[in-house]
Amino acid sequence: MKLLLISNSTNAGEEYLGWPRNDIKAFLEGTKVKRVLFIPYAGITVSYDAYEAKVKAVFQQLGYDLYSIHHEADPVHAVAEAEAIAVGGGNTFHLVHELQRTGVMQAIRGRALAGVPYIGWSAGSNVACPSLRTTNDMPVIEPASFNCMGLVPFQINPHYLDAHPEGHGGETREQRIEEFLVVNPKMYVAGLREATSLIYENGQLKLVGRHAMRVFRLGSAPREVQPGSNVDFLMM
Numbered sequence: 680m681k682l683l684l685i686s687n688s689t690n691a692g693e694e695y696l697g698w699p700r701n702d703i704k705a706f707l708e709g710t711k712v713k714r715v716l717f718i719p720y721a722g723i724t725v726s727y728d729a730y731e732a733k734v735k736a737v738f739q740q741l742g743y744d745l746y747s748i749h750h751e752a753d754p755v756h757a758v759a760e761a762e763a764i765a766v767g768g769g770n771t772f773h774l775v776h777e778l779q780r781t782g783v784m785q786a787i788r789g790r791a792l793a794g795v796p797y798i799g800w801s802a803g804s805n806v807a808c809p810s811l812r813t814t815n816d817m818p819v820i821e822p823a824s825f826n827c828m829g830l831v832p833f834q835i836n837p838h839y840l841d842a843h844p845e846g847h848g849g850e851t852r853e854q855r856i857e858e859f860l861v862v863n864p865k866m867y868v869a870g871l872r873e874a875t876s877l878i879y880e881n882g883q884l885k886l887v888g889r890h891a892m893r894v895f896r897l898g899s900a901p902r903e904v905q906p907g908s909n910v911d912f913l914m915m
Contacts, residue, residue, distance in 0.1 A: 680791055682830060682879040684807055685800035686837045686871040688768050696737045698874050702887060703798060704741045706878065707763065710796060714744045716761035720777035721769025721802040723819065734767060758786040761795060768801025771814035775806060776822040788828040797830065801837045808834045813859060813868055833913045839870030839893060853901065860897040867913050868895040875906065884910050
């Protein structure tokens with residue numbers, strides 16, 4: 680497999696997909712990829728056409744053509760023919776609903792397992808996990824199942840935040856993850872802070888980006904992992 684799982688698309692004051700642009704370029708360099716199939720299904724408040732145009736402009740700057748699956752008469756066939764696949768962020772529940780409805784969830788899984796490069800950010804990283812149950816998103820639509828691709832055996836919480844806003848009486852992100860672990864005691868959860876990514880290639884998983892990642896496991900204290908670290912233990 681060849682996976683690039685990005686926490687977020689945009690940092691404050693930066694261009695869209697600005698901070699991970701070099702990582703995307705390095706990830707695709709040395710491959711035979713010329714065209715990238717885009718999955719816009721996480722977009723709700725933006726049209727698929729507009730979403731495609733926004734992402735296409737970035738990939739064109741990197742030297743790749745990008746086309747969206749929503750134009751394809753046979754989405755499963757489009758996945759079968761794809762040279763690389765990029766899954767955008769937005770609402771994870773809507774993304775999973777549409778991946779299941781169109782039948783492309785398993786098609787993408789099969790292609791990724793066969794070595795086709797997979798790039799996901801935010802919701803697109805969530806769906807590479809066994810389920811969507813560590814998303815931050817509101818369940819605006821009910822998918823047939825919470826099950827996702829399971830390309831990695833652990834869960835990701837994108838946009839992970841340490842902060843507990845003043846005056847906020849609700850649970851912190853860490854407490855929410857601890858709740859998940861009580862119900863799913865054998866699972867790791869990677870709290871992927873913004874401006875960080877996980878790259879899996881050549882059989883190794885590595886953290887890249889600007890910040891440490893916080894790793895959770897029931898019965899253990901949360902663990903801080905620094906950028907550049909090998910995190911193969913998550914794949915066990």
